[in-house]
Amino acid sequence: MKLLAKTNRIYLAFSLVIYLLTALAFYQIIRLLIYEEVESRLRVERRDFETYVRIHNTWSSSPYFVENKIEVVPVSKRQSVRESFRDTLILNRYDNELTPFRQLTFYEPIHGVMHRVSIRKSLIQTYRLIEVITATMVVFLGLLLLGMFWFQRRLSGQLWYPFYETLSRIKQFDLSTNSSLDLSPTTITEFNELNDVLQKMAAKMQQDYRSLKEFTENASHEIQTPLALINAKVEQLIQTESLSESQTHWIETIYQASRRISRLNQGLLLLAKIENRQFNDSQCIDLANLLAQKLADMDDVLSFKHLSIQVGPVVPFEVSLPTALADSLVTNLVNNAIKHNQPNGRIELASTPDQLCLRNTGGALTTEPERLFERFKKESSGPDSVGLGLSIVRQICDSYGLRIAYQAADGVHEICIGRAS
Amino acid sequence: MKVLVIEDEQGLAESITDYMVKDGYICETVTTFRDAEEKIHLYTYDCVIVDLTLPDGNGFQLIEMLKRLMATTGVIIISARNTLEDKLKGLDIGSDDYLTKPFHLSELNARVKSLMRRRQFGGYTEIRFQELVVVPQTRKVFVNGQPTTLSRKEYDLLLYFLSNIDVALTKASIAEHLWGDNIDSADSFDMVYSHIKNLRRKLLEKGAADYIQSIYGIGYKFSQP
Numbered sequence: 001m002k003l004l005a006k007t008n009r010i011y012l013a014f015s016l017v018i019y020l021l022t023a024l025a026f027y028q029i030i031r032l033l034i035y036e037e038v039e040s041r042l043r044v045e046r047r048d049f050e051t052y053v054r055i056h057n058t059w060s061s062s063p064y065f066v067e068n069k070i071e072v073v074p075v076s077k078r079q080s081v082r083e084s085f086r087d088t089l090i091l092n093r094y095d096n097e098l099t100p101f102r103q104l105t106f107y108e109p110i111h112g113v114m115h116r117v118s119i120r121k122s123l124i125q126t127y128r129l130i131e132v133i134t135a136t137m138v139v140f141l142g143l144l145l146l147g148m149f150w151f152q153r154r155l156s157g158q159l160w161y162p163f164y165e166t167l168s169r170i171k172q173f174d175l176s177t178n179s180s181l182d183l184s185p186t187t188i189t190e191f192n193e194l195n196d197v198l199q200k201m202a203a204k205m206q207q208d209y210r211s212l213k214e215f216t217e218n219a220s221h222e223i224q225t226p227l228a229l230i231n232a233k234v235e236q237l238i239q240t241e242s243l244s245e246s247q248t249h250w251i252e253t254i255y256q257a258s259r260r261i262s263r264l265n266q267g268l269l270l271l272a273k274i275e276n277r278q279f280n281d282s283q284c285i286d287l288a289n290l291l292a293q294k295l296a297d298m299d300d301v302l303s304f305k306h307l308s309i310q311v312g313p314v315v316p317f318e319v320s321l322p323t324a325l326a327d328s329l330v331t332n333l334v335n336n337a338i339k340h341n342q343p344n345g346r347i348e349l350a351s352t353p354d355q356l357c358l359r360n361t362g363g364a365l366t367t368e369p370e371r372l373f374e375r376f377k378k379e380s381s382g383p384d385s386v387g388l389g390l391s392i393v394r395q396i397c398d399s400y401g402l403r404i405a406y407q408a409a410d411g412v413h414e415i416c417i418g419r420a421s
Numbered sequence: 422m423k424v425l426v427i428e429d430e431q432g433l434a435e436s437i438t439d440y441m442v443k444d445g446y447i448c449e450t451v452t453t454f455r456d457a458e459e460k461i462h463l464y465t466y467d468c469v470i471v472d473l474t475l476p477d478g479n480g481f482q483l484i485e486m487l488k489r490l491m492a493t494t495g496v497i498i499i500s501a502r503n504t505l506e507d508k509l510k511g512l513d514i515g516s517d518d519y520l521t522k523p524f525h526l527s528e529l530n531a532r533v534k535s536l537m538r539r540r541q542f543g544g545y546t547e548i549r550f551q552e553l554v555v556v557p558q559t560r561k562v563f564v565n566g567q568p569t570t571l572s573r574k575e576y577d578l579l580l581y582f583l584s585n586i587d588v589a590l591t592k593a594s595i596a597e598h599l600w601g602d603n604i605d606s607a608d609s610f611d612m613v614y615s616h617i618k619n620l621r622r623k624l625l626e627k628g629a630a631d632y633i634q635s636i637y638g639i640g641y642k643f644s645q646p
Contacts, residue, residue, distance in 0.1 A: 217502070221474055224501035225430050228523035232436035235526045238589045238639050248638040259593060262523050266503070300574055301600070304612045324505045338608075 004156050011152055012145075019141050027134055034126045035102070039085055042104040045070075045119050046083075053110055071118040075107070082106065088120065099124055162186035166195055173202060175209050176277055209276065216272045223265045230258045260386060267388035270328065271375070274395045279322035282400070287326065287417070288317040288351035291358065294330045295349065298338065307341055312350035319419075321400055329396050332389040333358055333415065340413065355418040362413050369406050422537060423464070426450045427457040427471040427483065428499065437470065440526045441533070454478025461487050466494055467540070468533055471516075473500040473507065481514060488515040495536040499524065521602070525594035531584035548583050551645075552629055555583060564627035574599055575620045582633070582643035591640040617641060 049070060053059055059072050083106040089098040103120040166183050173181050181202035183195040234255045243251070273279065295302070295309055302309060321329070337347050337360035345361035371377050373394040378387040393415075397404040403420040406413070424446045428434040431452060438448045449466075451457045454477040461469070461483070469487060473480035484496055496516040500507065503521040511519050517539075518532050538546045538557060548555040554563040560576055562569045571579065581598050582590070596609040599616070621633045634642045 220503070221501040224522040225433070228499075228501070229430060229432045229436070231523040232433055232440075232526055235591070235594075236436055236439060238591065238636075245637065248636075252638050255591065255593070258523070301608065301612065304615060305608060 004153070004160060007156060008149065008153060012149060015145055015148065019145060023134070023137060023141065026137060027130065030130055030133055034123075034130065038102045038121055038123065038126065039104070042085070042102065042119055042121055045121075046104060046106060046117075049117065049119065050108065053108060057111065059110055059115075069120060071120075072108075072110070073116045073118075074113050075116045077114070087123075090120075100127060159188070162188060162191045163194075166191070166198065170198065170202075175205055176280070178206075180206065212272075213276055213278060216269050216276070216278070220265070220269050224262065227258050227262045227265070230254070231262075234258070264386045264388070267386055267392060271388065271392060271395055274325065274392070274399050277399065279325055281322050282320045283323060284318055285321050285323070285326045286316040286318050287321075287330065288314045288349070288356050290326060291330045291333065291349060291356065294334045295347065298334055301338060302347070305338065305341065306344045307338065308344075308346050310346060310348045312348060314349065315351050315353055317351045317353060317356040317417075319400070319402060321396070325396050325400070329393055332393050336360075336389050336393075336415075337413075342411075355416055357414055357416040359412055359414045361411055364411070365408055365413075369408065372406060373404070422467045423447045423449070424533065425457070425460055425464075425466045425469045427469065427475070427480070428452065429472060429475050436526060437529065440530060444530060446533075452476075454483065457483055458486065461490060465491050468495040468497065468536060470497045470499060470529070470533070473498060473502060473511075481510065484511070484516055485514050493540065495533075495540050497529070497532055497536065499529070525591070525597065527581075527585045527588060527590050527594050528598055530588075531581055531598065534584045535580075548580070550583055550586065551632075553579075553583070553624070555580060564624060564629045567627055569623060569627050571620065571623060572616075574616050575623065578616055578620055579624075582641075585643065587642070587644045589636050589639055589642045593640075595640065 049059075059070075083104060086103055086105070088101050088103050090101050091097070092099050100123040101120040102123055103118050105116065105118045108115055108117050162184075169181065169183055181199050183199055185195070186192055234251055237251055238248075292311055292314055295311070319326075337358055340362045341347065341360050342362055346359075347361075348357075348359040350357050350359075365372070367377060373390045375391045376387040377391075394404055396402070397417060401420050403418045405416045405418070407416070408414070422445075424441055426434050426437050426441075426448060428437065428450070429452045434450045434452060438450050441448045449460065449464075451460055452475075454475045457471070457475070458478075469484075471480045471483055475483075480498065480500070484498075487494055487496065492515070497518040497520065498511045498516050499520045499522060501522040508519045517536050520529060520532065535557075538548075545558055548557065552565045554566075555561070556563075557580065562571055562576065562579060577599055578595065581595065592610045592613050595613050595617075599613070600609065617633060621631065624633075625631060630646050632643050632646065634644065634646075636642055
């Protein structure tokens with residue numbers, strides 16, 4: 001949920017509760033005031049009544065009038081309550097409707113006989129008054145609520161504008177370019193602080209990225225050159241005629257080790273470069289065709305290992321990849337399929353416009369399939385393998401929007417590359 | 422033939438020079454951009470082997486300078502940088518070959534020889550060794566005048582041997598020469614063995630002497646028996 005929607009929702013809910021409570025309290029207060037007024041008038045009428053009775057010592061009432069009716073009923077015994085107010089409904093004889101009344105009941109002796117006197121007053125006008133007041137209040141409070149809500153929206157939108165501006169700039173920010181993150185200053189201190197922190201972080205990240213990039217370039221040079229030296233010297237050394245068998249063995253070991261370091265170094269540098277996204281000449285490449293070509297190039301290796309190739313329907317599987325990486329990807333896949341194959345095995349290639357699958361026969365896995373793509377994870381501990389091939393494949397796929405899946409069943413291993421959704 | 426080696430790593434420059442001198446080249450070595458600049462202005466060379474990263478300059482500039490002065494000189498770049506851009510740029514400004522460090526001296530030697538053959542005699546040249554004759558242009562091999570049919574890899578192998586006569590070649594350098602840098606299979610040495618076996622058999626069948634010797638633990642050597 002968006003920040004503004006969320007705050008608005010909370011604000012709206014809170015305001016509604018407050019307004020309802022206010023309306024209720026308002027209603028009660030008005031009601032109380034009106035009752036007080038009516039009751040005081042009833043008391044005045046009681047005084048009038050008492051005065052009349054005292055002077056005339058009699059009371060004749062016409063029971064015809066509903067309004068302001070005074071009802072006098074003789075009672076044998078006076079009730080303990082001196083006077084009491086209560087609400088009552090009386091049927092209007094014309095329109096057959098019940099009308100609310102407030103009634104005051106008290107006891108008064110007339111001619112020495114105790115009478116119960118009830119004076120009542122219609123509440124119909126006051127009820128209407130309450131209705132009108134309540135309705136007006138609801139309308140005005142509702143309008144106020146809407147107005148506040150609208151104002152709040154506008155205000156928040158304007159207040160948060162620098163934040164959303166910053167957000168969109170960060171989204172567009174590209175680490176690998178040289179342009180720094182530019183955030184315009186705002187009038188709000190917190191946003192200025194946020195922008196400052198972000199700009200510093202971005203600058204630091206860019207600097208780290210640059211130094212990392214330089215490091216990988218320099219490391220390549222600094223490590224490969226001594227290795228070239230070792231290789232050259234070993235090559236010169238083996239030209240010596242009088243080498244003993246153990247000396248030869250040592251030299252060979254040195255030679256193999258230096259070659260392994262070199263491969264390792266190249267593999268790790270390639271991984272670092274892919275991770276740092278230092279390849280940016282992506283092109284549309286038909287991987288299926290490239291893989292088929294690679295398999296054809298390896299024909300003598302395949303025939304040497306007695307491996308047969310079955311190329312199924314090769315539908316172009318086009319992806320956007322840098323040329324160098326596409327080549328590295330298919331080379332590693334093919335090498336993997338050859339290396340982990342069995343004598344007289346098969347390699348199958350099939351593709352659809354959305355997926356490319358390379359299957360090879362081979363023994364059962366000894367490690368977990370998910371760990372196969374990890375660095376330095378080797379199935380066989382051959383001296384020639386540095387265990388980076390599949391992690392390079394994985395890294396390329398991860399970095400360029402491809403999905404890689406591995407499956408093994410009945411001695412057939414399958415690696416499929418598809419588009420990441 | 423005169424070769425100039427421009428390489429800042431002294432030891433590596435020495436090794437290259439030693440290797441080339443043994444093969445009959447006249448070799449000079451410089452380790453800085455400034456010295457290299459002076460040399461190419463003063464003398465002419467048949468081939469220049471140049472490192473791209475020099476302490477006081479860039480190998481690309483040297484190549485551009487050299488190509489302006491003497492366009493026929495062959496140029497081979499040796500560099501630790503193995504990016505495609507560097508390789509393309511190298512070829513773009515007129516270098517003939519690009520070797521990534523670490524490389525095999527025997528491979529460098531073979532590349533220099535191949536380059537020299539292409540440069541001289543309009544590319545038409547025969548390689549002779551005793552009763553063997555190889556015509557690189559048509560990829561034909563003759564033993565005592567009789568044509569011999571070799572597979573593509575066997576032919577490449579023979580040419581590699583002929584470029585490095587009397588030199589112990591490691592199995593790894595042969596494998597990399599035949600299948601490139603990408604060969605990462607433990608079987609490559611077995612494949613080298615199988616190709617060498619076939620090549621030797623075919624040459625012997627046509628009456629050639631047994632020139633290919635196996636060196637225990639290291640590899641093979643092509644020399645007079």
